[in-house]
Amino acid sequence: MDKPKVVLGVSGGIAAYKACELLRRLTESGHDVRVVPTASALHFVGAATWSALSGNPVSTEVWDAVHEVPHVRIGQHADLVVVAPATADMLAKAAHGLADDLLTNTLLTARCPVVFAPAMHTEMWEHPATQENVATLRRRGAVVIEPAVGRLTGVDTGKGRLPDPAEIFEICRRVLARGVREPDLAGRHVVVSAGGTREPLDPVRFLGNRSSGKQGYALARTAAARGARVTLVAANTHLPDPAGVDVVPVGTAVQMREAVLKAAADADAVVMAAAVADFRPSEYAAGKIKKKDGQEPEPLVLVRNPDILAEISADRARAGQVIVGFAAETDDVLANGRAKLARKGCDLLVVNEVGERKTFGSEENEAVVLGADGSETPVPYGPKEALAETVWDLVADRMS
Numbered sequence: 001m002d003k004p005k006v007v008l009g010v011s012g013g014i015a016a017y018k019a020c021e022l023l024r025r026l027t028e029s030g031h032d033v034r035v036v037p038t039a040s041a042l043h044f045v046g047a048a049t050w051s052a053l054s055g056n057p058v059s060t061e062v063w064d065a066v067h068e069v070p071h072v073r074i075g076q077h078a079d080l081v082v083v084a085p086a087t088a089d090m091l092a093k094a095a096h097g098l099a100d101d102l103l104t105n106t107l108l109t110a111r112c113p114v115v116f117a118p119a120m121h122t123e124m125w126e127h128p129a130t131q132e133n134v135a136t137l138r139r140r141g142a143v144v145i146e147p148a149v150g151r152l153t154g155v156d157t158g159k160g161r162l163p164d165p166a167e168i169f170e171i172c173r174r175v176l177a178r179g180v181r182e183p184d185l186a187g188r189h190v191v192v193s194a195g196g197t198r199e200p201l202d203p204v205r206f207l208g209n210r211s212s213g214k215q216g217y218a219l220a221r222t223a224a225a226r227g228a229r230v231t232l233v234a235a236n237t238h239l240p241d242p243a244g245v246d247v248v249p250v251g252t253a254v255q256m257r258e259a260v261l262k263a264a265a266d267a268d269a270v271v272m273a274a275a276v277a278d279f280r281p282s283e284y285a286a287g288k289i290k291k292k293d294g295q296e297p298e299p300l301v302l303v304r305n306p307d308i309l310a311e312i313s314a315d316r317a318r319a320g321q322v323i324v325g326f327a328a329e330t331d332d333v334l335a336n337g338r339a340k341l342a343r344k345g346c347d348l349l350v351v352n353e354v355g356e357r358k359t360f361g362s363e364e365n366e367a368v369v370l371g372a373d374g375s376e377t378p379v380p381y382g383p384k385e386a387l388a389e390t391v392w393d394l395v396a397d398r399m400s
């Protein structure tokens, strides 16, 4: 089978050097990559680097190898075009259909999915002109990844950083795997919770669980690749921020409730993939609890935590909001799942069987998605991202 053809467009920003890593990841995972830099991009990284890393010729203008009609052919034959970094100028040109170099010509001839990873100073990103251009591109079906927040070129920090190349690569991989131009979650805001809450006993100890957060991160990443604005409420995870996702870190169930309710206010869907502790210690000791010689330990008194899933399902922030829960069961998986779906009042419940070596921390998952409408969708053993795609398919079907 032919290698998937990817066009990596690079426009003139300092983050161009990070596109070298994206290029490496793409080529090493079996993609045929044609790098199309702008003339300004070559001020940051030279053509020799792009050519050596991609194994393909590099040009910025339509006048090289004219007999091959590159201004049309490169775009026509691409399976994916990703522009990283995309400067404010590049977004403006793309939104307005300008075609004054090879990359802008390629963008006009491409009929495959297009991903833009913008990087610029915060002021430029926030400017209404840029925001309108981004909205135009999204409306036309492009995936425009939200920039990350952090250190910018100079001493200043803010929104505008290019997301981690490894995470841009993940978006490209998901978009290529779906192979459709229309991102079906474009214009939607989705909230995903991930990880496991920790309920502190004292400054050094907590009650916790073994959730890694990987399923929730896979959900966030796939939703972003399908064009959604994503808020990820993450409890005690140690995973890199998915590209374009707004990550809200929390610790306890009570903090998670607050963050989820806030984000859910304008959300089209909420997926509770986090393992939320049902109970917390009734008291928090401000100082470390000490053992006392010759004395048995005090019994631990627990109180109930709020049930976030049940609460947001019973009191929907928006009409038509789709709510998804997860259930980890060890026995009577389907019967327990049905009962839990009814008890929680959500629209969909992803039920998986857990055990010592199953699900926690692994890259794979196997589940059945139960619908409040009686539907039952089995998802065979496979990557957590495959389960995530199925969840979003079912959510998209139910969104008004």
Ligand code: CTP
Pocket (backbone or CB within 6 Å): 253, 272, 273, 274, 275, 276, 277, 278, 305, 306, 307, 308, 309, 310, 324, 325, 326, 327, 328, 340
């Ligand atoms: N959940 C929640 N708030 C809680 C506990 C759980 O929002 N306090 C959510 C989880 O994020 C998950 C779903 O509810 O989506 C199922 O959680 P689970 O703990 O399996 O369900 P329980 O009702 O606690 O049932 P069990 O008796 O099996 O513990």
